[in-house]
Amino acid sequence: MKKVIAGAMAASLCLALGACSTEGGPGSSPEGDAPRVLNQVGWGGTTWNQNFNLFSPTGVSVTPGTAYIYEPLIRVNRIAAGEMMPYLAESWEFNDAGTELTFTLRDDVTWSDGEPFTSADVKFTWDLVLSGETPASYPFTSVETPDEHTVVVTYEEQSFQDLVGFSTRRIVPAHVWENQDVRTWTNPEPVGTGPATVSQFSPQQITFDIRDDWWGGESKGLDQLNMHAITGDATKSQIISGQVDYGTFGWANAQQEFVDLAPETNFYGFYPVGTADGLIFNVEQAPYNDVHVRRALRAAVDLETAAEIVAVGYGVPSEAALDPVVYADQLAPNSEHRYDPEYAQSELQAGGWTVSDGQLVGPDGQSHSLRYDVYQPYDEWVRTGTILADQWQRNLGLEVAVNQMADAPFSEASTTGNFGMLSSSPTGGSTPYQVFNSLGEETYVPLGEQAINNYGRWQNEEYNAIVTELAGIAPGSDDARARELSIRAQEILIDEAPFIATATAGWKAVINGQHWTNFPVPGEDDYAPNPTLPADAALTIMNIEYRE
Incomplete structure (x- = not known):
C-alpha cells in the first residue's frame, strides 16, 4: 500500500485511500483465479442506453465510462495550475506566431483490437469535427499528418491558450468509425486506446475488462470494473455496506455518517480543480x-x-x-x-x-x-x-x-x-x-x-x-x-x-476501503479519481492496488 493518510491528516481524511473488491456476492474477496473487481457508482440516471458514440447527436445520452475507453493527447496536472503533461502525445510545440501546433505521438500505443494508433486516427477524429459531422466544434482550421507519429494543427490566429483543449479532445479509431454514420451510430462495442473494454452491458450495469496490453502499463491489481446505475439514498447505503466500493458524489455529514463507521478504511475526499x-x-x-x-x-x-x-x-x-x-x-x-x-x-x-x-x-x-x-x-x-x-x-x-x-x-x-x-x-x-x-x-x-x-x-x-x-x-x-x-x-x-x-x-470521492488502496491523494497527486475525466479516469483505475 503506497498512500496512507495518517497523523495530522487523519483528523480530516481519516484513512488509507481505498475501495473494496467483490466477486460473486457483495464484499467477497477473490479466490484462486477469480478476477479482482471494483464496483463503482455510475451516473446519468437509473437506466442506460448502449451508446458509446462520443459525438452522438441522436438525443440518446452517451453511456457512462467512455473516459476509460477513449483518450486525449495530453492531460492536465491537477495540482499545478496550467501545467500540461504528455499522454498519447509525448511532446508538442507551437510556432512563434502561435498559429501552428505540432504534436509528436507515442509510437507504442495500440487500439484495444490490436491495431496500431497513428496520426491517421487523430486526423480522422478531428476532421469529423471540422467537417461539421458532429455537434462539437474546434478552434483550429486544418489537420495535417507529415508521418505516422506527427500531427500538425493550424489556426487562423494566435492560439497559444488552446493547448489545454487537447486534454479533453479524445481520439477514436479511424478503421472502426470510417464506415459509420456518426450522426446515428451508437457504437455499441467501442474500441479505444484506454485501459478498459466493455465485456457486458445491461441498462443497470456495465462490466469493463481491464486490458493487459495497455500502453501505460499493466494494472496494479484490477481485473474488472462493474459500473452500477444507482442514485439517491441507495448510493450511500450500498457504499456503507460494501456492495459498491467507489463513487463520486457529494455527501453532507459524510464524516459522521460514513467515515466514522470505519475510519481505517472509509474515505470521503475533495479534489480541488x-x-x-x-x-x-x-x-x-x-x-x-x-x-x-x-x-x-x-x-x-x-x-x-x-x-x-x-x-x-x-x-x-x-x-x-x-x-x-x-x-x-x-x-x-x-x-x-x-x-x-x-x-x-x-x-x-x-x-x-x-x-x-x-x-x-x-x-x-x-x-x-x-x-x-x-x-x-x-x-x-x-x-x-x-x-x-x-x-x-x-x-x-x-x-x-x-x-x-x-x-x-x-x-x-x-x-x-x-x-x-x-x-x-x-x-x-x-x-x-x-x-x-x-x-x-x-x-x-x-x-x-x-x-x-x-x-x-x-x-x-x-x-x-x-x-x-x-x-x-x-x-x-x-x-x-x-x-x-x-x-x-x-x-x-x-x-x-x-x-x-x-x-x-472540485470533485468528490467516496470510497469503501476494505480491499483496494492507492487512490490519488487530494492535493498531492497530479490526477483525480473522477471517472468522467479523460486520462485521470484511466490513471485512477490502473494505479489502485489490492489489499492482500
Missing part, C-alpha cells in the same frame, strides 16, 4: 455597483464556519477565487479570505451607506432590499446561502432574502443578468488564462443579452490588458511574466470584489 464556487454581484445594478457595498458584504461573512457547517468537504478559496493548493506558487500575497465585521461596517460608512430596518440605505436616501438568488438543486449552495444571510444580519443588520430557484428560471436570470446577487462559479478553467479570461472583455455582454460567463457584467481596463497579454504567452515559455500577470490580476479582483468566493470547487 483550482477555482471556486460562490456569489456573483451584478455590478451594473444598485447597490452592487458600489465597490464599498461589495467589499462590506464579502468581509462580513465567516467562510471557514460556513464550510464546517455545510460539511461536504470543500475549503475556503482565496478572495480572487483560486484554490490555494492548485495555485500554491501563483497566489497573490495576503489573498486569503478576510473575515472582519468591523472593516465591513467601515466600508459601508466610506460609501455613505447605512442600514435601516434591515434594508441598505444609500447616500441618496434610497432604500434597497437585498435578495440572494440560489440554485435550488445544489443543496450545499442553498445551505451556504442561508448561513451567509444569517451572518449579514448578525454583523451588518441586513435582512437578506435567500431565494431558491429551479433550473429554468435560474438559467434565465443568470444569463440575462436579471439578479442582484447570484450563486454560481465566479471563474472557470484549468489554466490561469482561462480563469481570468472568464471575467475578461471577451466574455462581457450587456444586460439582457445572453452571457456565457461573467454573469455579473464586471469589467476593468487594466485587467483586460492583463488577460490579453496572458493570451500571447505560449505555455511554459515565460513563466515568470505569466506569474507576475497572474498576481496582478488577483490583486485587481480582490480590490474590486465582483464576487465572493465561498468554497473551493
Whole structure:
C-alpha cells in the first residue's frame, strides 16, 4: 500500500485511500483465479442506453465510462495550475506566431483490437469535427499528418491558450468509425486506446475488462470494473455496506455518517480543480455597483464556519477565487479570505451607506432590499446561502432574502443578468488564462443579452490588458511574466470584489476501503479519481492496488 493518510491528516481524511473488491456476492474477496473487481457508482440516471458514440447527436445520452475507453493527447496536472503533461502525445510545440501546433505521438500505443494508433486516427477524429459531422466544434482550421507519429494543427490566429483543449479532445479509431454514420451510430462495442473494454452491458450495469496490453502499463491489481446505475439514498447505503466500493458524489455529514463507521478504511475526499464556487454581484445594478457595498458584504461573512457547517468537504478559496493548493506558487500575497465585521461596517460608512430596518440605505436616501438568488438543486449552495444571510444580519443588520430557484428560471436570470446577487462559479478553467479570461472583455455582454460567463457584467481596463497579454504567452515559455500577470490580476479582483468566493470547487470521492488502496491523494497527486475525466479516469483505475 503506497498512500496512507495518517497523523495530522487523519483528523480530516481519516484513512488509507481505498475501495473494496467483490466477486460473486457483495464484499467477497477473490479466490484462486477469480478476477479482482471494483464496483463503482455510475451516473446519468437509473437506466442506460448502449451508446458509446462520443459525438452522438441522436438525443440518446452517451453511456457512462467512455473516459476509460477513449483518450486525449495530453492531460492536465491537477495540482499545478496550467501545467500540461504528455499522454498519447509525448511532446508538442507551437510556432512563434502561435498559429501552428505540432504534436509528436507515442509510437507504442495500440487500439484495444490490436491495431496500431497513428496520426491517421487523430486526423480522422478531428476532421469529423471540422467537417461539421458532429455537434462539437474546434478552434483550429486544418489537420495535417507529415508521418505516422506527427500531427500538425493550424489556426487562423494566435492560439497559444488552446493547448489545454487537447486534454479533453479524445481520439477514436479511424478503421472502426470510417464506415459509420456518426450522426446515428451508437457504437455499441467501442474500441479505444484506454485501459478498459466493455465485456457486458445491461441498462443497470456495465462490466469493463481491464486490458493487459495497455500502453501505460499493466494494472496494479484490477481485473474488472462493474459500473452500477444507482442514485439517491441507495448510493450511500450500498457504499456503507460494501456492495459498491467507489463513487463520486457529494455527501453532507459524510464524516459522521460514513467515515466514522470505519475510519481505517472509509474515505470521503475533495479534489480541488483550482477555482471556486460562490456569489456573483451584478455590478451594473444598485447597490452592487458600489465597490464599498461589495467589499462590506464579502468581509462580513465567516467562510471557514460556513464550510464546517455545510460539511461536504470543500475549503475556503482565496478572495480572487483560486484554490490555494492548485495555485500554491501563483497566489497573490495576503489573498486569503478576510473575515472582519468591523472593516465591513467601515466600508459601508466610506460609501455613505447605512442600514435601516434591515434594508441598505444609500447616500441618496434610497432604500434597497437585498435578495440572494440560489440554485435550488445544489443543496450545499442553498445551505451556504442561508448561513451567509444569517451572518449579514448578525454583523451588518441586513435582512437578506435567500431565494431558491429551479433550473429554468435560474438559467434565465443568470444569463440575462436579471439578479442582484447570484450563486454560481465566479471563474472557470484549468489554466490561469482561462480563469481570468472568464471575467475578461471577451466574455462581457450587456444586460439582457445572453452571457456565457461573467454573469455579473464586471469589467476593468487594466485587467483586460492583463488577460490579453496572458493570451500571447505560449505555455511554459515565460513563466515568470505569466506569474507576475497572474498576481496582478488577483490583486485587481480582490480590490474590486465582483464576487465572493465561498468554497473551493472540485470533485468528490467516496470510497469503501476494505480491499483496494492507492487512490490519488487530494492535493498531492497530479490526477483525480473522477471517472468522467479523460486520462485521470484511466490513471485512477490502473494505479489502485489490492489489499492482500
